[in-house]
Amino acid sequence: GENVxxxxxxxxxxxxxxxxxxxxxxxxxxxxxxxYKQELGKGPQLIIDIRSNVGEKKDQRIAVTLNKTAKHFxxxxxxxxxxxxxxxxxxxxxxxxxxxxxGPGTRLSVLP
Amino acid sequence: xxxxxxxxxxxxxxxxxxxxxxxxxxxxxxxxxxxRQILGQKVExxxxxxxxxxxxxxxxxxxxxxxxxxxxxxxxxxxxxxKLEDSAMYFCASKRDRVLNTEAFFGxxxxxxxx
Numbered sequence: 001g002e003n004v005x006x007x008x009x010x011x012x013x014x015x016x017x018x019x020x021x022x023x024x025x026x027x028x029x030x031x032x033x034x035x036y037k038q039e040l041g042k043g044p045q046l047i048i049d050i051r052s053n054v055g056e057k058k059d060q061r062i063a064v065t066l067n068k069t070a071k072h073f074x075x076x077x078x079x080x081x082x083x084x085x086x087x088x089x090x091x092x093x094x095x096x097x098x099x100x101x102x103g104p105g106t107r108l109s110v111l112p
Numbered sequence: 113x114x115x116x117x118x119x120x121x122x123x124x125x126x127x128x129x130x131x132x133x134x135x136x137x138x139x140x141x142x143x144x145x146x147x148r149q150i151l152g153q154k155v156e157x158x159x160x161x162x163x164x165x166x167x168x169x170x171x172x173x174x175x176x177x178x179x180x181x182x183x184x185x186x187x188x189x190x191x192x193x194x195k196l197e198d199s200a201m202y203f204c205a206s207k208r209d210r211v212l213n214t215e216a217f218f219g220x221x222x223x224x225x226x227x
Contacts, residue, residue: 034215043116043203043218044155089155099168100145100216102155 002027002094006103013080014111021106023090024072030092033073035064038087080110114138116219118204124225125194133189133222135204143207144187146179148200194226
């Protein structure tokens, strides 16, 4: 089955700096890759996603890149703000979106 | 904005007792999930449900677990005889349909504590 790895497990950046979180997946059939943000005590919230027919997608300060050949995808957050502090999960689906396999998460701390 | 709602937010139960976790998916969504997250660990898939039947389930989802859509709005997860290791956050999620590449929306979760 699909296995998703994620690095780093923790990341601290200064406010205004960029943050990059990287994920790899194992199943070449995976073709949808969402990123979720989870704040303390809340459920995961979708922040951006990318489909396998696209190499990059951007939404304001957030961007995601996908390298299908290498089977990895990354989340880029620019101009980080303290409210970006949360745990971020990448995920992949290996069939028709029936089962999202999550990475282990990255705890991002944005220091003022 | 439509959202997935879960009740209760926190449930404490004694080992061996049955619990039912409730979810109200987004109203026009047809595909439903349960996930769990043990404290500090990753979000793990339990089961997906479509057209009134289980579509897929993980090895975690053993005979102690069951799901039901008792009416047009609720989606429930039952744990028949809880164990200490069932303590976790349980998240319900829904998706508009089965078609590839549609977003899954998660509820706020139910924290289950088995004592």
